[in-house]
Structure formats: structure tokens, C-alpha cells
Amino acid sequence: MSEPLAIVVNGVSGRMGRMLVEVINASDKARVCGALERPGHAWVGKDLGEMLGGTATSVIVGEDPAQVLKGAQAVIDFTAPAATVALARTAAQMGVAHIIGTTGFTPAHLAELQEIAQAGVIVRAGNMSLGVNLLTALTRKVAEALDSDYDIEIIEGHHRHKVDAPSGTALMLGEAAAEGRGVSLEDHAVRARDGITGAREKGSIGFAVVRGGDIIGEHDVMFAADGERLILRHIASDRAVFARGALKAALWAQGREAGEYDMMAVLGL
Ligand SMILES: NC(=O)C1=CN([C@@H]2O[C@H](COP(=O)(O)OP(=O)(O)OC[C@H]3O[C@@H](n4cnc5c(N)ncnc54)[C@H](O)[C@@H]3O)[C@@H](O)[C@H]2O)C=CC1
């Protein structure tokens, strides 16, 4: 049996950071070899196991990616856009595969990641779950089959702490719908409605956002026509689905050529 993959978890005290440690620790294919938090965070310099409420481990939470990534084969990163772009540069320089779950990137961030990926392996997806990636493939197929008499609306819901909207997943679904229709999302997206908006423009792709409580992540893609509606739905009820996907991506990324990949590639969809 091969050695377990050495993985660093970035943003380790966050909702996804904690979940990643749990999922990696439960796997015989990988181990947590390092942990990162934002500079000055209360966990920096402390033992990861103790910070998570368990027994001491040999992993001390660090704040300097260049130090912590030494000896790592992958870093899994669910943090914030600027932090992720900065880490991508270091990971590429050090030959460490960078698995990115962070959402909320601007077009400038995305262009920078694309440039960095010329020299490093990046796997990035707005949603790492198998279910959502299947939903994405289905959305593309249905959008291809139905004409613009079917209005496409994407409705997403998340917990009260989420800072970006629409969600990375909703945008991924919007891209798939636009691709299926053979149009550009940028030209057809309606990301907010308020006041006297006028009637719905034919061919547009609408987004609606719910924020509240502890909703982990819910996404509907609606195709609404005269006389019928088709709704494709995914509900995440456990963050482990995202962490398991990220671990799969870290294993898949080993030995790949430099480039930016997505979960559809990892899952072969
Ligand atoms: N692609 C996917 O499947 C999923 C993506 N997400 C995305 O992951 C991101 C994080 O989500 P949560 O864990 O819920 O947020 P969170 O707020 O609980 O955790 C974020 C963590 O990142 C840390 N952080 C911020 N700046 C940092 C820096 N410079 N260096 C190191 N750590 C830093 C914070 O201190 C915090 O611990 C969001 O963008 C969210 O949308 C969340 C779930 C699934």
C-alpha cells in the first residue's frame, strides 16, 4: 500500500477546515501534515488536536504558507478569495497541488488563478460534492434539450454566515445552463430583482438567494414554461460531502500536468 498523501488544511478553524480534518483523519489514503490559519489568528502556534478539542498531535497551526507547505503534496483551501489567490502562487512555486473550494472570486482573481495554473496544479470548484456535479451535468443537458420558452431560474439557500452571493454553486449551475443553451452567462444573467423590473426578458437566466439559520447548501434549477415546470434540486445536509470531494481531488491531482481543473474532471463527468 502506498504512503498516505500529505495534506495541509488552510483555514483550519473554519466550518470547512474542521470538517476536512475529520474526513482526512478518517481516511487511510491521506494524513494532515500541516495546518494554516490567517496571520494573527488565535490558533496560530497552538497544537491542532488540542484546538479541535482532542489530544495533542504533532501538527502546530502555522501562518506562513512557505513554511507549512514544506513536505506537503496537496493543500486544501476553503477560505477567502484574496487569501486563496496568494496561497495559489506559493503552492505552484513549491509544486504542491492546490485544491480550492473558496467561492466569491472576482473576474480579476479568476484571471490571476488561471495565470498561476500555468505553473501549478489547481483543482477549483464552487461545489465539491458528487451530487452537485451531477446536477451540473444534468442542468447542461436539460438546457440543451429545452428552448427559451423554458425560463431558467436558479434558487439557492445558505446559512446566515455566508458572505458571497449568488453562491459559487449557483454560478456554476448558471454557467452550465448557459453552455447548454449556447449563450454566455455574463450576457444573460439577472442576478437581482427589485422594484418595477419590467417583464422577464426571454432567454435570461435568473438567480434568487435565501440566507438564514444553519442551511448547509440548497440549490434548485427551475425550467419554467407555460403549462409545466421542471425542477432539478440538490440539498446538502452534511458538509462532509464537500470535504470528501476535496480529498478525492487532492488524490486525483497527484502527478497531473500544470493547469486548472474542476470537479467534473476529477469525477470523470
Ligand atoms: N466548493 C465547495 O464545495 C464549498 C465551498 N465553500 C466555500 O469555502 C469558503 C469557506 O467557507 P466556511 O468554511 O463556511 O467559512 P468559515 O468562515 O467558517 O472559514 C473560513 C476560514 O478561513 C480562514 N482564513 C481567512 N483568511 C485566511 C488566510 N489569509 N489564511 C488562512 N486562513 C484564512 C478564517 O480564519 C476561517 O477559519 C467560502 O468561500 C465558502 O463559500 C464552503 C463549503 C463547500
Ligand SMILES: O=C(O)C1=N[C@H](C(=O)O)C[C@H](O)C1
Ligand atoms: O458557503 C458555504 O457554506 C457553501 N458555499 C459553496 C457555494 O458558494 O456554493 C458550496 C456550498 O453550497 C456551501
